[in-house]
Amino acid sequence: xxxxxxxxxxxxxxxxxxxxxxxxxxxxxxxxxxxxxxxxxxxxxxxxxxxxxxxxxxxxxxxxxxxxxxxxxxxxxxxxxxxxxxxxxxxxxxxxxxxxxxxxxxxxxxxxxxxxxxxxxxxxxxxxxxxxxxxxxxxxxxxxxxxxxxxxxxxxxxxxxxxxxxxxxxxxxxxxxxxxxxxxxxxxxxxxxxxxxxxxxxxxxxxxxxxxxxxxxxxxxxxxxxxxxxxxxxxxxxxxxxxxxxxxxxxxxxxxxxxxxxxxxxxxxxxxxxxxxxxxxxxxxxxxxxxxxxxxxxxxxxxxxxxxxxxxxxxxxxxxxxxxxxxxxxxxxxxxxxxxxxxxxxxxxxxxxxxxxxxxxxxxxxxxxxxxxxxxxxxxxxxxxxxxxxxxxxxxxxxxxxxxxxxxxxxxxxxxxxxxxxxxxxxxxxxxxxxxxxxxxxxxxxxxxxxxxxxxxxxxxxxxxxxxxxxxxxxxxxxxxxxxxxxxxxxxxxxxxxxxxxxxxxxxxxxxxxxxxxxxxxxxxxxxxxxxxxxxxxxxxxxxxxxxxxxxxxxxxxxxxxxxxxxxxxxxxxxxxxxxxx
Amino acid sequence: xxxxxxxxxxxxxxxxxxxxxxxxxxxxxxxxxxxxxxxxxxxxxxxxxxxxxxxxxxxxxxxxxxxxxxxxxxxxxxxxxxxxxxxxxxxxxxxxxxxxxxxxxxxxxxxxxxxxxxxxxxxxxxxxxxxxxxxxxxxxxxxxxxxxxxxxxxxxxxxxxxxxxxxxxxxxxxxxxxxxxxxxxxxxxx
Ligand code: FES
Numbered sequence: 024x025x026x027x028x029x030x031x032x033x034x035x036x037x038x039x040x041x042x043x044x045x046x047x048x049x050x051x052x053x054x055x056x057x058x059x060x061x062x063x064x065x066x067x068x069x070x071x072x073x074x075x076x077x078x079x080x081x082x083x084x085x086x087x088x089x090x091x092x093x094x095x096x097x098x099x100x101x102x103x104x105x106x107x108x109x110x111x112x113x114x115x116x117x118x119x120x121x122x123x124x125x126x127x128x129x130x131x132x133x134x135x136x137x138x139x140x141x142x143x144x145x146x147x148x149x150x151x152x153x154x155x156x157x158x159x160x161x162x163x164x165x166x167x168x169x170x171x172x173x174x175x176x177x178x179x180x181x182x183x184x185x186x187x188x189x190x191x192x193x194x195x196x197x198x199x200x201x202x203x204x205x206x207x208x209x210x211x212x213x214x215x216x217x218x219x220x221x222x223x224x225x226x227x228x229x230x231x232x233x234x235x236x237x238x239x240x241x242x243x244x245x246x247x248x249x250x251x252x253x254x255x256x257x258x259x260x261x262x263x264x265x266x267x268x269x270x271x272x273x274x275x276x277x278x279x280x281x282x283x284x285x286x287x288x289x290x291x292x293x294x295x296x297x298x299x300x301x302x303x304x305x306x307x308x309x310x311x312x313x314x315x316x317x318x319x320x321x322x323x324x325x326x327x328x329x330x331x332x333x334x335x336x337x338x339x340x341x342x343x344x345x346x347x348x349x350x351x352x353x354x355x356x357x358x359x360x361x362x363x364x365x366x367x368x369x370x371x372x373x374x375x376x377x378x379x380x381x382x383x384x385x386x387x388x389x390x391x392x393x394x395x396x397x398x399x400x401x402x403x404x405x406x407x408x409x410x411x412x413x414x415x416x417x418x419x420x421x422x423x424x425x426x427x428x429x430x431x432x433x434x435x436x437x438x439x440x441x442x443x444x445x446x447x448x449x450x451x452x453x454x455x456x457x458x459x460x461x462x463x464x465x466x467x468x469x470x471x472x473x474x475x476x477x478x479x480x481x482x483x484x485x486x487x488x489x490x491x492x493x494x495x496x497x498x499x500x501x502x503x504x505x506x507x508x509x510x511x512x513x514x515x516x517x518x519x520x521x522x523x524x525x526x527x528x529x530x531x532x533x534x535x536x537x538x539x540x541x542x543x544x545x546x547x548x549x550x551x552x553x554x555x556x557x558x559x560x561x562x563x564x565x566x567x568x569x570x571x572x573x574x575x576x577x578x579x580x581x582x583x584x585x586x587x588x589x590x591x592x593x594x595x596x597x598x599x600x601x602x603x604x605x
Numbered sequence: 606x607x608x609x610x611x612x613x614x615x616x617x618x619x620x621x622x623x624x625x626x627x628x629x630x631x632x633x634x635x636x637x638x639x640x641x642x643x644x645x646x647x648x649x650x651x652x653x654x655x656x657x658x659x660x661x662x663x664x665x666x667x668x669x670x671x672x673x674x675x676x677x678x679x680x681x682x683x684x685x686x687x688x689x690x691x692x693x694x695x696x697x698x699x700x701x702x703x704x705x706x707x708x709x710x711x712x713x714x715x716x717x718x719x720x721x722x723x724x725x726x727x728x729x730x731x732x733x734x735x736x737x738x739x740x741x742x743x744x745x746x747x748x749x750x751x752x753x754x755x756x757x758x759x760x761x762x763x764x765x766x767x768x769x770x771x772x773x774x775x776x777x778x779x780x781x782x783x784x785x786x787x788x789x790x791x792x793x794x795x
Pocket of ligand 1: 729747748
């Protein structure tokens with residue numbers, strides 16, 4: 024329990040003063056960064072239940088933990104053990120990542136904070152110095168990636184940074200792109216066999232998206248795959264107007280998932296730019312698609328495009344979960360995705376890494392698709408609900424979709440997926456042709472003209488839904504009458520689902536099978552970060568950052584005008600860690 | 606950064622000049638240019654359009670639509686150096702009937718033209734949008750609304766303070782800078 028090398032002065036005051044010890048049976052551990060456990064490919068492929076080594080807990084993207092010490096029987100006794108104020112405002116969207124007692128969280132503006140996961144003591148802190156005059160639409164960060172003895176964070180200014188996990192010192196920095204042209208980075212990197220994979224944001228600024236892999240040791244680029252083909256490459260025929268591909272968007276702003284069996288990376292691709300499809304005729308591959316990439320070379324093995332000639336700002340940036348489900352009576356190696364376009368998708372992972380369409384169904388009301396082709400999955404669009412240049416059209420759900428970036432979760436014990444979603448909202452957009460200024464908003468519509476609307480008489484807006492992954496039946500849902508839902512659920516072998524996401528600052532635990540709410544706790548701010556769970560010295564903890572901001576706060580401001588919700592959800596980030604009181 | 610023959614002549618790029626003659630002397634001159642292009646707006650600077658059909662040309666008072674919307678511009682020195690090496694120098698110009706301006710704003714205006722920093726005080730995005738409903742500037746990132754007729758006071762949104770303003774004076778059909786920005790330019794990071 025005694026740390027000799029790290030932050031000796033500060034720690035010596037606190038050594039032994041483990042708050043957890045007062046409340047809990049079992050010695051609360053005090054992790055030392057000095058005996059940090061290196062992260063290996065084998066550990067990433069099979070993470071120990073006691074650790075939370077990557078954003079969604081495993082390569083499959085389940086946000087599931089096999090820990091069950093906290094369960095439906097005792098969750099009512101969950102109490103905070105420690106908390107830590109990040110001192111940063113705006114939207115905190117990163118889960119606590121934990122490796123043998125050391126916790127790493129990130130904050131907006133690219134800070135990384137390393138904490139003793141049991142005591143909450145600070146080990147080190149990295150603050151990125153952003154360039155003078157820097158700006159970004161979303162200042163958030165969605166977490167670190169761990170590999171060997173390093174911690175990787177994507178800098179908001181499009182610089183990838185490797186830190187020493189023990190000290191927080193910079194080991195290397197690699198500029199990925201020029202932020203002045205509209206690129207920025209917010210996702211957690213993904214580690215694949217010694218490489219650090221990143222994606223970029225900037226789909227509102229007319230960038231050309233890509234996924235790039237860097238050598239984890241040196242920071243040297245290993246491969247780079249654009250999400251928009253250049254002339255002559257396969258798919259380039261779907262960009263029918265000259266040069267539109269150069270500024271066609273296709274951001275890659277959320278972390279991918281990975282199938283080690285076929286060495287395939289599944290990465291989501293965002294909206295096309297500008298937003299109005301008539302300005303860039305064609306299907307516009309691979310915008311609003313899932314890409315299947317070779318983990319070693321980045322070569323495109325396959326793809327599935329959810330909707331063509333994107334015109335609704337429905338990014339499909341979240342990678343689908345890797346789930347084996349029943350399809351047509353047989354077990355299928357599948358992909359499952361609640362898409363921003365309001366539909367659930369069941370897709371098939373083929374042995375060669377390519378993706379086939381199986382089936383789909385709506386999980387929120389949507390008025391854009393007339394039908395979906397049973398073989399190809401291609402939707403037939405109702406043109407009355409497709410906005411274009413000089414043509415206003417209303418579409419529902421609105422541009423934040425049935426679900427925005429928050430992750431869904433899958434519990435193999437219940438066979439249910441838990442989907443944070445929103446209904447009863449629409450947008451009416453009309454496009455304009457705009458001159459592009461690199462680094463400035465370039466969607467074809469100005470912020471004052473987004474015309475977000477809601478059904479003001481609706482009984483609810485946000486919800487948490489549970490679907491049977493095999494049958495597609497909705498099993499339960501919790502409806503939020505006074506809030507949108509911006510929280511990523513965590514589900515556990517203890518039969519629980521944890522989620523925040525509402526504007527009332529609550530952190531909730533549900534019975535994973537029935538949806539009955541078993542526990543709640545009011546935090547400092549609204550929770551839009553994914554929770555995680557871990558174990559230190561035999562004690563299971565649940566951790567989450569509370570810190571409202573970014574799109575949730577912007578939308579809340581609109582809702583205050585439309586239906587009178589509170590305008591100012593308090594901001595400021597705090598890490599909360601809970602355990603069961605004995 | 607760009608240099609232009611003041612006031613209405615053809616444009617040529619600094620890098621193009623370098624490409625022609627790579628002499629140490631010119632490198633020195635180029636460095637001086639770069640320094641000048643990073644400097645904040647200086648007295649007597651005029652402005653050049655960032656966008657539109659007159660992109661790169663000096664903004665004349667008559668070019669500005671009466672009552673908005675704003676145009677985006679960068680300051681240009683008397684010897685033709687466009688001060689666009691930092692996004693912090695982005696300026697928004699708007700023309701109004703002077704009678705509709707607050708007293709303080711009118712005192713800083715010239716021929717009804719008002720100039721503010723185009724960099725949002727929230728997180729530094731370009732304040733390049735206009736709301737017809739509110740008759741006001743809107744930031745392109747999170748929708749902060751600023752009152753152009755009254756010192757760019759914040760009307761709505763997350764911006765913590767008004768946009769800094771530049772005092773102007775008339776200059777042969779154009780406007781020129783009369784004094785430095787009224788406050789610190791740029792976003793606020795907590
Ligand atoms: S940067 Fe302008 S409102 Fe946020």
